[in-house]
Amino acid sequence: MSNEDTKHLDLLSTLHYFAGAIMAFFSCFPLLHIGWGLATGSRQLFNISLISQPSNEWGWIFVLMESIFFALGLNMAICIMIVGWKLKRRKSRLFCMSVAGMECIFLPFGVLLGGTTLIALNKVSIKEMFAPQPPTIAK
Numbered sequence: 001m002s003n004e005d006t007k008h009l010d011l012l013s014t015l016h017y018f019a020g021a022i023m024a025f026f027s028c029f030p031l032l033h034i035g036w037g038l039a040t041g042s043r044q045l046f047n048i049s050l051i052s053q054p055s056n057e058w059g060w061i062f063v064l065m066e067s068i069f070f071a072l073g074l075n076m077a078i079c080i081m082i083v084g085w086k087l088k089r090r091k092s093r094l095f096c097m098s099v100a101g102m103e104c105i106f107l108p109f110g111v112l113l114g115g116t117t118l119i120a121l122n123k124v125s126i127k128e129m130f131a132p133q134p135p136t137i138a139k
Helices: 005-024 031-041 054-087 093-103 107-121 124-130
Strands: none
Touching: 005 054, 005 107, 005 124, 031 054, 054 093, 093 107, 107 124
């Protein structure tokens, strides 16, 4: 257990918290489209006829698709923050590696953070930090 590895994992933990917060912020943008879709889709319910507006079906499609994007983005943000928490406590190496692999989808910063995390978690000295500790018996 080297001091350098400990600092590296702590830095990765902090960066995961930061990346998760940024992703949570950007995953809220589909809420604007959901509002637009609700306004467009519910026009007929309120007998509002506007010139050159898309049909009502497009509004409901927007609501459905953007709701999916919002849910997926928020779930990924939560998973990234959980990885930050688990890296700090040296737990669940497999979960951390799985989420780090999924982070690589998000260019360019996700590749940098996810790739660095994967490289760090594959070091032998860091693998030992995540190994379960045998229970101690009090005398």
